[in-house]
Amino acid sequence: MKPGSWKVSESPGLLPILCGVIVLFVVAAYVVGAVVVRPTLYSDSGFGFLGWDTRHGLPFNHAAVPDDADISKDSVEFMAIWSPGQHVLPGLLEECGLSLGLSLAIVVAAFSILGLAAWFTLYRAFGFPLRTSAIAVTIIACSHHFAVPFGIYNGGEVLLFGTAPWFLLLVWKLRELRWRAVLPLLAGTLVIFLAKLSGIIVAAAAIAAAVPSGGRPWLARQVARKALVAGTTIGVMGVAFYEFWYSRGWTAVSSLIDVQWWTLVSFAAFAVSSIASASLSLGELGAYVFLHPARPILDSNLPIYYALLPFAIGMLVLVQQRLHQDHADYLRFFLVFALAISAVLIWTWARGSVVTIEERHFRIVSLVLLVGIVHSFIELPNKSRRVLFAAVVGVAALYGIASAAVHVEANLVRPLGIRGFRHWIANAAVIDFIRTIDVPTPDRRATLILVPSPEIGLEVRHVRVMSNRADMQEPEELRAETYRGRVPRLYVIIQRRLVAEGKAEVVLNSFVDYPKERWQQIPLGDFVCFFNGG
Numbered sequence: 001m002k003p004g005s006w007k008v009s010e011s012p013g014l015l016p017i018l019c020g021v022i023v024l025f026v027v028a029a030y031v032v033g034a035v036v037v038r039p040t041l042y043s044d045s046g047f048g049f050l051g052w053d054t055r056h057g058l059p060f061n062h063a064a065v066p067d068d069a070d071i072s073k074d075s076v077e078f079m080a081i082w083s084p085g086q087h088v089l090p091g092l093l094e095e096c097g098l099s100l101g102l103s104l105a106i107v108v109a110a111f112s113i114l115g116l117a118a119w120f121t122l123y124r125a126f127g128f129p130l131r132t133s134a135i136a137v138t139i140i141a142c143s144h145h146f147a148v149p150f151g152i153y154n155g156g157e158v159l160l161f162g163t164a165p166w167f168l169l170l171v172w173k174l175r176e177l178r179w180r181a182v183l184p185l186l187a188g189t190l191v192i193f194l195a196k197l198s199g200i201i202v203a204a205a206a207i208a209a210a211v212p213s214g215g216r217p218w219l220a221r222q223v224a225r226k227a228l229v230a231g232t233t234i235g236v237m238g239v240a241f242y243e244f245w246y247s248r249g250w251t252a253v254s255s256l257i258d259v260q261w262w263t264l265v266s267f268a269a270f271a272v273s274s275i276a277s278a279s280l281s282l283g284e285l286g287a288y289v290f291l292h293p294a295r296p297i298l299d300s301n302l303p304i305y306y307a308l309l310p311f312a313i314g315m316l317v318l319v320q321q322r323l324h325q326d327h328a329d330y331l332r333f334f335l336v337f338a339l340a341i342s343a344v345l346i347w348t349w350a351r352g353s354v355v356t357i358e359e360r361h362f363r364i365v366s367l368v369l370l371v372g373i374v375h376s377f378i379e380l381p382n383k384s385r386r387v388l389f390a391a392v393v394g395v396a397a398l399y400g401i402a403s404a405a406v407h408v409e410a411n412l413v414r415p416l417g418i419r420g421f422r423h424w425i426a427n428a429a430v431i432d433f434i435r436t437i438d439v440p441t442p443d444r445r446a447t448l449i450l451v452p453s454p455e456i457g458l459e460v461r462h463v464r465v466m467s468n469r470a471d472m473q474e475p476e477e478l479r480a481e482t483y484r485g486r487v488p489r490l491y492v493i494i495q496r497r498l499v500a501e502g503k504a505e506v507v508l509n510s511f512v513d514y515p516k517e518r519w520q521q522i523p524l525g526d527f528v529c530f531f532n533g534g
Contacts, residue, residue, distance in 0.1 A: 019134035023116065023141045026401070030150040031109045033408045038101035039108065040411060040424040043469055045155035046454030048087035049100075050467065051079045053458070060084075066466045070485035071448060071511075074464075080249025085194045086155030099420025100458070108149045111162030116141060118165035123371040125172050126330045132375040139370065142397035144281035145363060151407025152424070156196030157360060163195045164202050164364045172333070175210040177226040182233050189237050197251070200241055202364055204234045205340035209333045256351040266302065267349050267357075271342040273305035274359035276312035276373075278366035280396040283308065283359040288399075301357070315373060322376035330372065338365045417459050425471075426456045429525040430493060434459045437491060447489040450507070456493070470494055470503050478506045486513050489533035496528050504530070 041049075051063030058064065058076060061084050067075040093103035116137055123133035140146055149158040167188045174181040185207060192199030211226045246254075277283050286304035290297040298304070323331055341362065348355050355361070377389040415428040423431060434449070440462045441447065447463035454467040464487075470478060490511065494504045508519060514532050522529040 013131075016130050016134035019138040022138050026141045027109075027113060027116070030112075030147060030404060031105070033404070034105035034108060034150040035102065037408050037411045038416065038420055038422050039104050039149070039151055039153045039407075040414065040422040041104070041153050041455040041458075042155065043453050043455060043472075044082060045086050045153055046456075046458060047467070048079065048082045048084070048155065049091065050454050050457050050465065051077075052087040052091045066448060066464060066483070067485070068481075068483055071483050071490075072445060072485045072487050074445075078249040080245055080251050081197075083156050083159075083194055083197045083199070085159050085196070088194075089159075090153075094419070101416070101420030101422070104153045104421060105150075108153060108158050111158050112146065112149065113162075115158075115162040115165060118162070118169060119367060122165045122169045122172065122368075125169055126371065127327060128330075128371050128375055132371060132378065135378065136371040136374045139374065139393055139397065140279070140367065142400050143279065144284055144396070144400040144403050145278070145360065147400045147404035147407070150404060151411060153421075156198075157363075159195035160192065160199055160202070160364065163192045164199065165367070167192050167199075167203060168206050168364075168368065171206045171210050175213040175333075177207075177210055177229040179229060182229065182236075185233050186236060193241075198361070200237060201341060201344050204237060205337050205344075207233055208340050209336035212332045212336060213329050215328060215332070252355045253348050253351075253353045256348070256353055259347075259350050260352065261350070263350050264346060267346045268342070269309050270302060270305045270357065271346060271362065272316070273308040273312045274362040275338055275342070275365050275369060276315045277305075277308055278359040278363045279370040279373075280393065281359075281400065282392075282396060285396065285399045305359075319369070319372045319376045322379060323372055327372070327375075334365075334368050334372065337368060341365050418461070419458055421455075421458075423456065425453045425495075426451075426459075427525050427527060430456065430527050431459055433522070433524055433529060434493075437489075438462050446487060447491070448487045449491045450493065452494050452498070468507070470498055470507055473503075475503060475506050478503060478510065481510050483511050484513055487533070490514065490531070492530040492532075493524070493527055494530070496526050499528060504528070 051061075051065075054064040054074075055062060061079050062076050063079055064074040064076055067073045090100060090103035090107050093106060094100045098106070119140060120133050120137045123136055124130070128136075145157075146161075148154060170184060170188050174184065185203075189200060189203040192203055207230045211223065211230050214222070216223050245251075274283060283301065283304055286308070287301050290304060291301060320331060341364075345355070345361055349357060359366075377386055380386050411422045414422040414424065415426065415431050417423055417431055418435065434456075437447065437449065438460045444463050449457070449460055449463065449465045451457045451460075451465060451467050452470045454469075457465040457467045468478070468481065492504075492507060492511075494507060498504050498507075508514075508516070508530055511532075518532050520531045522531060
């Protein structure tokens with residue numbers, strides 16, 4: 001053994017205990033910050049909560065929204081674009097008497113802790129030693145993606161983090177794929193699907209990844225049987241998803257075009273880089289440096305991942321070389337799992353889906369790989385490479401912990417809404433103004449408020465509310481939205497800078513039955529409210 005090399009057979013010593021202390025300290029600090037300060041909301045989750053607020057008397061996962069053909073009436077829609085877990089779980093806690101802000105903090109804490117426990121258990125089940133598993137989970141706890149939901153509730157992302165590794169553990173335990181495994185796998189799929197829609201992709205990929213386990217020849221009878229069981233399970237999942245969800249409303253992959261073949265190489269490069277970097281949030285760190293709105297250097301995140309590609313390939317080669325003897329089954333599982341998820345995402349992007357091109361879509365795959373990366377580097381006899389890896393991990397951890405502190409500091413000065421969460425976009429003047437116009441009336445349909453981001457609409461409790469995302473939508477998208485009919489009182493709240501950009505005029509013109517000259521303006525600091533009615 002060369003000096004400085006670490007052997008699995010050695011006693012783990014105090015390192016796992018130290019890792020446990022670090023994880024407990026970091027998680028405790030994040031939880032206290034979220035409970036005391038309260039998080040903000042991403043707009044996707046805001047839309048889900050708006051639907052949750054209008055569900056009463058409607059079937060499961062349906063929402064009442066103003067009808068485009070006559071805004072004085074409501075139409076009922078099935079909310080197919082988001083999984084219900086992100087708003088159902090906090091919503092149920094709120095109905096038990098907690099504020100929504102505190103409910104968000106509790107859900108984030110619960111699923112973050114569940115996720116850390118699950119990843120550690122999964123890594124051990126893969127056959128990695130205690131030292132390796134402890135280091136890997138410590139890296140996760142210090143990462144940026146782990147810190148984010150404590151400051152900004154990201155809905156399905158944190159729920160998937162907490163449920164996906166348990167499902168992967170279930171698949172790993174049932175990787176012989178007997179027929180009796182079908183029902184548990186279907187039940188597990190339902191759980192992670194309710195956590196996040198992409199959970200069904202994770203589930204199908206994981207089940208497929210179990211087929212080549214065991215190192216048997218591909219034509220062996222056992223492999224054929226496992227493939228049949230996997231295919232049957234995935235087929236049932238697909239039919240159920242189509243019949244009970246996909247066919248009932250619009251999703252991010254509903255409007256696809258012909259494959260743009262010239263984009264495949266670019267998206268494949270992005271996938272490889274993301275798989276190697278997402279567990280450390282290196283791409284997000286690059287985006288912070290080169291794509292920050294206050295000082296943008298690049299126009300896209302793709303150059304960041306192109307730059308990371310050589311390092312990603314080198315990392316994957318190293319893992320294969322170091323683990324192919326002692327962890328061959330793990331490598332086979334990871335390879336099929338990664339290829340399956342990458343194929344689905346590349347296909348949807350190449351066909352023009354609105355699914356964003358972000359490394360978070362590869363987070364679960366990258367976290368499966370993380371333990372292999374950690375084990376490969378700490379077992380390296382080359383001390384300089386170990387030091388380099390430690391330096392990269394240190395930078396990633398510093399970015400993660402610093403971002404958590406920045407979120408807490410920023411949230412402290414953001415307005416606290418009536419439901420106990422912080423507002424990222426709205427200012428205090430907007431929140432106070434909504435409270436003056438959101439008053440109980442004999443006919444709640446008489447007042448309609450349009451807000452520029454859905455989480456602002458969660459302040460409305462007594463009258464009707466609708467939302468767009470004017471700040472992020474192009475003028476052409478806004479022009480395509482038209483609303484007919486009238487209500488006695490219509491309020492349109494929008495950022496003042498969008499008035500100068502012309503977007504406000506586009507939004508007002510979308511209400512085609514309202515005379516332009518009748519709009520009145522009410523200043524609200526950085527916002528303005530346009531009012532039309534008696």
